[in-house]
Amino acid sequence: MLALLRERSRHGFAIAALTGADGPLGRVWRIPRPVIYRALGRVESAGQIEPLAVESGSGPQRTVYALTDGGRDAVDAWLERPSEHVRQLRSDLLMKLALLDRRGLDATALLRAQRDVLEPIVTAIGDEREQEEGFDSVLLAWRHANAGSALRFVDDLIAESGSQAGRARRRAQDGD
Structure with missing residues (x-):
């Protein structure tokens, strides 16, 4: 999730689409939507992401998250680690x-x-x-x-x- 936010700021629903069964990353790792939302809460509490904006539309409001510097560092270190x-x-x-x-x-x-x-x-x-x-x-x-x-x-x-x-x-x- 953090690595997807490293690409650009997104909301949980967009992350779920990327990691769902039909998503481009779901071929490797499927992450159920409830797991994504729980994880977003945990990484926000850990200070690795922060809310950037709230998108409203015909459905529920969606909070768009951005990485903090600590989240960016964590992703970059993880991507280098075998x-x-x-x-x-x-x-x-x-x-x-x-x-x-x-x-x-x-x-x-x-x-x-x-x-x-x-x-x-x-x-x-x-x-x-x-x-x-x-x-x-x-x-x-x-x-x-x-x-x-x-x-x-x-x-x-x-x-x-x-x-x-x-x-x-x-x-x-x-x-x-």
Whole structure:
């Protein structure tokens, strides 16, 4: 929610539309409208957002919120922080990548930081698996495959971002 307010000031209904089942971010993270309104109250109490205006229309009044400096700092720090656990990548990393893309920001630093977290996890699980037998080995094989896939996914995105940057530089040079 704060990251969407980092893009621009909005009301809870607009956030719900973006994170609903049919919204562009709902493909990654669906947030039910009641959860959004409760969270807006919490982050307002925490001083991360403040009411900016009230829109009135044919329906209920809608309070438009803006980030405070503290809210802006919190979003920017969160967008730079890699996920610590492989199980968080589906929601946490993908949402950060979607939000960075929406703002036209380069995700390479986040991806490199994520790689730095994932690489030792993959190695540790692989080492641990060699010591186990039976179902424990099977479970570790599952975890190793998932962590390895996540690492390859991040590596692929880093490679793509490098090739996209290279193409953009070449286009700019060709235009000179």
